[in-house]
Every structure is written in structure tokens, then in C-alpha cells.
Amino acid sequence: xxxxxxxxxxxxxxKVLAGVVLTVGIFVPAWAGAAGAASPAPVRYLPxxxxxxxxxxxxxxxxxxxxxxxxxxxxxxEKLASERDLFAAHSRPGIASFDSSETVTNNEYPGxxxxxxxxxxxxxxxxxxxxxxxxxxxxxxxxxxxxxxRLKDIQYDLFVNLTYTVFPREDIIRKQAEIQNHTSQAxxxxxxxxxxxxxxxxxxxxxxxxxxxxxxETQLTREPINPGKVVLESxxxxxxxxxxxxxxxxxxxxxxxxxxxxxxGALGWSGNWKLVVEDTPAAHQVRVTGGYNDFDFSWPLxxxxxxxxxxxxxGFSSQGFGEASxxxxxxxxxxxxxxxxxxxxxxVLYNSWExxxxxxxxxxxxxxxxxxxxxxxxxxxxxxxxxxxxNNDRAGLGDWTVNRQKFPNGxxxxxxxxxxxxxxxxxWFEPEMVNPxxxxxxxxxxxxxxxxxxxxxxxxxQLVLNMARDDVKEYVFHALDQVLSExxxxxxxxxxxxxxxxxxxPEVPVPEQKGIWVKYVRNVYEIIDRLRAxxxxxxxxxxxxxxxxxxLGILERVNEVWTSDNTEAFxxxxxxxxxxxxxxxxxxxxxxxxxxxxxxxxTPLKFRFLVAMQxxxxxxxxxxxxxxxxxxxxxxxxxxxxxxxxxxQQGDLYRLFSPREGNLTANEYVSADGKQAVLFGFLxxxxxxxxxxxxxxxxLEENALYRIKTIDNKLIVAPGIYAAEGVSGAYLMHHGLRxxxxxxxxxxxxxxxxxx
Ligand code: GLA
Numbered sequence: 001x002x003x004x005x006x007x008x009x010x011x012x013x014x015k016v017l018a019g020v021v022l023t024v025g026i027f028v029p030a031w032a033g034a035a036g037a038a039s040p041a042p043v044r045y046l047p048x049x050x051x052x053x054x055x056x057x058x059x060x061x062x063x064x065x066x067x068x069x070x071x072x073x074x075x076x077x078e079k080l081a082s083e084r085d086l087f088a089a090h091s092r093p094g095i096a097s098f099d100s101s102e103t104v105t106n107n108e109y110p111g112x113x114x115x116x117x118x119x120x121x122x123x124x125x126x127x128x129x130x131x132x133x134x135x136x137x138x139x140x141x142x143x144x145x146x147x148x149x150r151l152k153d154i155q156y157d158l159f160v161n162l163t164y165t166v167f168p169r170e171d172i173i174r175k176q177a178e179i180q181n182h183t184s185q186a187x188x189x190x191x192x193x194x195x196x197x198x199x200x201x202x203x204x205x206x207x208x209x210x211x212x213x214x215x216x217e218t219q220l221t222r223e224p225i226n227p228g229k230v231v232l233e234s235x236x237x238x239x240x241x242x243x244x245x246x247x248x249x250x251x252x253x254x255x256x257x258x259x260x261x262x263x264x265g266a267l268g269w270s271g272n273w274k275l276v277v278e279d280t281p282a283a284h285q286v287r288v289t290g291g292y293n294d295f296d297f298s299w300p301l302x303x304x305x306x307x308x309x310x311x312x313x314x315g316f317s318s319q320g321f322g323e324a325s326x327x328x329x330x331x332x333x334x335x336x337x338x339x340x341x342x343x344x345x346x347x348v349l350y351n352s353w354e355x356x357x358x359x360x361x362x363x364x365x366x367x368x369x370x371x372x373x374x375x376x377x378x379x380x381x382x383x384x385x386x387x388x389x390x391n392n393d394r395a396g397l398g399d400w401t402v403n404r405q406k407f408p409n410g411x412x413x414x415x416x417x418x419x420x421x422x423x424x425x426x427x428w429f430e431p432e433m434v435n436p437x438x439x440x441x442x443x444x445x446x447x448x449x450x451x452x453x454x455x456x457x458x459x460x461x462q463l464v465l466n467m468a469r470d471d472v473k474e475y476v477f478h479a480l481d482q483v484l485s486e487x488x489x490x491x492x493x494x495x496x497x498x499x500x501x502x503x504x505x506p507e508v509p510v511p512e513q514k515g516i517w518v519k520y521v522r523n524v525y526e527i528i529d530r531l532r533a534x535x536x537x538x539x540x541x542x543x544x545x546x547x548x549x550x551x552l553g554i555l556e557r558v559n560e561v562w563t564s565d566n567t568e569a570f571x572x573x574x575x576x577x578x579x580x581x582x583x584x585x586x587x588x589x590x591x592x593x594x595x596x597x598x599x600x601x602x603t604p605l606k607f608r609f610l611v612a613m614q615x616x617x618x619x620x621x622x623x624x625x626x627x628x629x630x631x632x633x634x635x636x637x638x639x640x641x642x643x644x645x646x647x648x649q650q651g652d653l654y655r656l657f658s659p660r661e662g663n664l665t666a667n668e669y670v671s672a673d674g675k676q677a678v679l680f681g682f683l684x685x686x687x688x689x690x691x692x693x694x695x696x697x698x699x700l701e702e703n704a705l706y707r708i709k710t711i712d713n714k715l716i717v718a719p720g721i722y723a724a725e726g727v728s729g730a731y732l733m734h735h736g737l738r739x740x741x742x743x744x745x746x747x748x749x750x751x752x753x754x755x756x
Contacts, residue, residue: 064089398440
């Protein structure tokens, strides 16, 4: 029987074994679970092999120490049935004198040093000018779901703690590194990565990732992985619309939505990040290194100081991209989002931005609020324009005091009115920004990031505050805290409408100035964390001109994100599909707005509602222009949404027809308890009288019966399908359903309730 090291503590005695310092723990049978059940611990060490196994419910990740005492990645994929199948790590032989064994071996956390030529995880310059770093194993500690492996340079007291946390239910593992300077002099970190994920050695892999732009975020993009590197990154200060820190890899199209091996990963960082997808020409190691972007990066580490890297998550699915997404969605809901301990559904919100833009005032907001309340809206959000001299985008950012021309008695009367209508109140801020035409900038021009004497490039007439400065951080915290303390505000939309430029920080010594990229984000996180601690009921939406700040770092702190400034429903199908590969529907704020919209397109109100009902539903239309028929339909749709939102937001998503591939988009959501399933269908544009294709449902129980409800008469069915006792899951999944969708932008919703 194999044995696992279930508990080891730093207080336990240490023993040196053939040059390897092992923390000695209490050996108990790995198969002994808490109640004696045959459930192995998620993290186990096999001392006879010097191998660690990290098990989730369906996957295994295996690491080992090779004969050079390097930490080597051995396996990542479907769960290994038996520890008897494992072997000790051994390096791969080098290739001639050009590709060293160190390079062609899958080093789990390679320092840049010796004959190592792949993308390193860590690159440093030591005080004496040495730029050579070779990391070897020192010790380990296992604490339940967590493994900490300690590495050290072969000469200097530079240590790295690698922390692995296993999330068994979601098949996800989190990697994080902490670089520790125990030398007596300062050293400089030039690249600090969180880790590397290795695919099995092979050729013909395919990369799936998300790219985009303002008003065109999360476009799913696929390309073959060939020898060389593909760099996905942000150099813009925040996560960016242009690329998102998520990837998925399969073997050359062998996977689809339902089948095949898919490895995926994501970084939890809202600043400059980098993912290097590499296929090494000599050995076809396919590896994805991720962490802080090393572009313009430099982090001096004084003696005794540490630098920790962002969390880097990885997961594996043997059932295609659909399951990979469902695992990530579940992980975000269970382990990342602020309400992870007590998940609750997102409210239906109204946001005034597209209706009023900057022209907000008490009477007009009250009038919109009355109309929104009648629709069944639960959260009324006032967007930009309520503060300082904010009559357009040229002034006011930074002055977070209520504009008394627009709100003579402050926000109190509006908020009470909104609350009296039965809705919570939310407010827009753009805390990291300043307009040169603002009191804040006139008082503190040095607070904008700048290089002295150089131009300060404006975007949308604004500059970026240097949030890395602690005085700026304190100002922003107190400005927001004051508004939140004086008013009953349940929700803020935290916006960021431009990227960095001239990222100078002249107030600190030159060697520390490049730290602005990291310190800025840490301070933004700190402000949010402090605001939430002080205002425990506060909920936050992350926005950056739409989906410019969506990542697993900000999602630890915000409840939802503004997916895109593009609210045009047909474009949204693509944006939302890409979004759903990495992020849960619950996070995805989606509004119904007016037409004609972007691209000059007009889609029916029903189509717009059904598109937005696939996420956290909001309404952003100018309700003053709506007809009684619009109100009637909207009221019905909001009510229908409330009856299915638990399923949409907390359930499992099955992407059945992709908007990238044909004329029909169809998505199905199945509730966590399996009692409800909902099917959304959208026809883009009918041609030649062709009928919409059969839709095969997924995720149902074959022998269970489901009662069918539709919101229209668009379901083409066999006689008797509406029978009270329902139709079987087998029929719905194998025979399928067809929707009678016609013309342009037709849509439908089918709700299935399990009867037994
Ligand atoms: C950004 C946001 C919009 C709106 C405006 C306000 O563009 O994405 O939703 O809040 O700012 O200026």
C-alpha cells in the first residue's frame, strides 16, 4: 500500500537525505479519509519515488524530483487510477551540445541560469552582478489541499516557495510563487512568473484564446501551436480588452464542445500580465508560462523582502470545451467571487447611462426609476455625470462630491425615492482617473502618473492617477468611503476608461519606479477590499470601457463585470459566447438597450431581452421612449427571467450552436439540482426558407420527465409533447427539439421543468 504525507509542519524535525532536506511528517495511509472512507487525500507525497500527486475528482497533476534534485513536471490530465503507475522523475537527455538536458526537461519552475533556454519562471540580477539562477528543491509542506515546495538557488540564499492549492470539485489547481531574498544584499527581480503548465509532449496542439477591442471584447480565436512562442499579454496597466489572461489547449481540433482533452488556465491579475505559449523546437515541450509581464518590469527586493506572484489557475477536462467552461464557471462561483460562501443571484438592474448620458438630475432620474420599478427592476444605478463639474467627459473626474446644480439636496432624496419604489441604489465612479479640468488636478497635478517635463497624453480628456502612491490611494479610499458612508448605496460601478501612458513615478528612487505596474494594482485591490470590509453589503461591478478589466483577480473583489459597451444584441451573441468560455454567466452583466444600435442594426425587443437574459440581466434603454407594448413585453420578460435566473446564473451552461459557425445560436442552462433547464434559440438571418436545425439538448436525465413551457408558439413538436406528465430526457437529448424561427433576428425560449 502506498503512503502519503498528510501532515507536516515547519516545527517538525528536518532530516537531510542524500543532500535533500525533507521536512519529516507523520506518515499515515493515504487511503485513510477522515471517517475512514477510502478517499485518498488530494495532495500526497510518495517518498520512495520523490513524487507528489495532486488529485482533483477527475484529474491528476504529478510532480517529482529528478536525479539533479530539480522539480520536474511529470503529468497533467485525466485522473490516474493507481499510484503503482507512477515512476520517479528523470531528466530527458540533452540534444547534442545545443539543447541541454536542463532545457528539454520539463522544469516546473525554471530559473534563468545554467544552460536553460526556454521561457524562465524567474530571472534576477544579484547584488554582485551575478545573473545566474539555478533552483533546486529544499523542502516541502503539505496542509490538506495545499502543497508548498521550497526551492533555493544552488549558491545564494534566494528562495522560492511554490504553493499549490487543489480544488477537487472543480478540477482546478492554483499555482503561486513567492520569491524570498534571504541574502544580505538587495537583488533585482526582472521576471517573476507564477508558474508553468506543461502539456504532454507532442505536436499539433491548438491554442484557443480571447482577443478583442473596445466594443468587441472576448472574441474566440483559434490557431495551431507551432514551434516558437505566442505571447498573450497586456502592457496597458489593466487586464485589457485586447487580450484576456485565459487560454485553452487541445490537440489539433481533437476536442469540441462535448469531447476531447482540453487543458486550460487563467491568471488572476488585473495589471500587466503575460502568458507565453511555447512549443520548443528541439523537444516539442508545449508549455504556458504565466505571471507578471516582464516588459518594463523591475522589482528590487531588499534583504528579508518577498515578492509574491499572481495566482495562476489550471484545469483539465476530458469532455471538451463545454465541460472546461462549466468547471471554470463552478470554480468562479464556489471559490472566487465575493459571495462564494453564500452565493446569491444577481438582481435585475436598470442603468441610466444610455438614456441620459451626462444629463442626470433628480427629477429625470426619479422618473426613470418609477418606470424601471414597474418593470420589476431591483437595482437602480445612476451612471456618470452626478459629481463635480461633470457635464461632459472633459471635466470633473477626481471630484467625488455631488453636483449641487443637478442634485440640490444631495443624493439623499433620489436614493430614498428609489428605495421607496422597492429598489436598491447604485452609483458610478471612475476612481483611478482625473480630468485636468478638475479641482483635484488643480491641487495635485503631481498625482497623475507622469515623467517630469514630458507630455501627459490624455485619452477621453483624462489622465491616470498614480494609484501606486499611497497618498493617492488614501485620497481615493476616503473619497469613496465618504459618499458610501453618507448615503444608502448598495452597489458601485467601478469604471476605468483609459490605459496607462507615461507611467512615471518620480517620487520614488529610480530603481523602484518600474514597480508602478504592480503597486498600482495592489493598491486598487486594497481600496476595494477596505471598502467592502467597511461596507459589508456593498456590491461592485468592474467596468473598463466595457470588458477591459475581467480576470480572476478582480473577480475576487467584484460581483459582476460590464461585458462590453457594445449592447447591440446580435454582436453580443459573439461577445457573450467568447466570455462564456472563461467566465460564468452570473458575472456577465447584459443590458437591453434601444435600437438602432451599433452597426446601425435594429433587432426586436424580444431578441434583445433573450440575449441579455443569458447573463445578469439589466436594462439600459431610455424608458421615456418606450411604448406601452414595449413595457408590457419587458414586464413579462423580467418576470420570466426571475423564474429562470437561478438556472442561468448558478447552473451549467451547454453551448449547443455557436454564433461563429452558422445561422443559429442556441444555449442551454441546466440548474444545479437538475430540476429546471432552459433553452435559448436565436436565428440570425433566414435564407432560402431553410428551417432552423434540430437542437439536441444536453445535461438532462434520460429517464426523467420534463414538462415544457414556451413563451411563444415556436416549438415544433411531436403531438402530445405538452402533455402534463412531460417528455423524457432521452427524447429531448436524442430526438431533439426544433424551433420555428423565421426571418431575421427571431428568437425563442423554452423552459423545461423536471416532473419526476
Ligand atoms: C464607460 C462605461 C459606460 C459608461 C461610461 C460613462 O464607457 O463602459 O458604461 O459608464 O463609461 O462615462
